[in-house]
Amino acid sequence: MKILLKKDIQKLGKTGDVVDVANGYARNYLLPKKFATTVTRGNIEQFKFQRVKNEEKQKVEIKNLQVLADKISNVSCTITVKTNKEGKLFGSVTANHIAEALSEKGYQINENMIILETPIKKCDLYNVTVMLHPEVKAQCRVWIVSESEKSADPQIEPSKSPSENNQETDEN
Numbered sequence: 001m002k003i004l005l006k007k008d009i010q011k012l013g014k015t016g017d018v019v020d021v022a023n024g025y026a027r028n029y030l031l032p033k034k035f036a037t038t039v040t041r042g043n044i045e046q047f048k049f050q051r052v053k054n055e056e057k058q059k060v061e062i063k064n065l066q067v068l069a070d071k072i073s074n075v076s077c078t079i080t081v082k083t084n085k086e087g088k089l090f091g092s093v094t095a096n097h098i099a100e101a102l103s104e105k106g107y108q109i110n111e112n113m114i115i116l117e118t119p120i121k122k123c124d125l126y127n128v129t130v131m132l133h134p135e136v137k138a139q140c141r142v143w144i145v146s147e148s149e150k151s152a153d154p155q156i157e158p159s160k161s162p163s164e165n166n167q168e169t170d171e172n
Helices: 023-030 041-073 095-104 147-152 162-171
Strands: 002-005 018-020 036-038 076-081 088-093 120-122 125-133 136-146
Touching: 002 023, 002 041, 041 125, 041 136, 076 088, 076 095, 088 136, 095 136, 120 136, 136 147
Parallel strands: 076 136
Antiparallel strands: 002 018, 002 036, 088 120, 125 136
8 A cells, every 4th residue: 555654754764755555554553643644646745845844944953953963072971880899880871871961961862862882881981972863963971980989089070180180289
């Protein structure tokens, strides 16, 4: 059955595409949920007009997201975790932890936007990819710091080594 998509559906098509699907899939899922409509000349013309408007709106959205991506690329977050004596984490740092750290900095990032290639299980500096849009990505620096290190010297900043930090306090 040929149908006209009203919404983007992953692995099927984008809004306004005419696709061929199984009759049951169209009748039982796509049409009742208003994800698609039947193919008529009027519907096709309406979606062509709608597609042009959506493309213009998407271009503006991508420009705005690119500005946000540039800001996020300059952000550095610190996440404090519990570790054992060897520096291994109890558990791991998840996308949710990173999203919370970014939201504390004022960026509304959903945990689904955070791309982690491997689970974070050690204290270190990580470059994390934030996918704001399929065409817009940003790299954010995330410091994973042990709770014991942070409580030992609360004035240590992640960007400085402990020896640099001690030199500054001696001079002051």
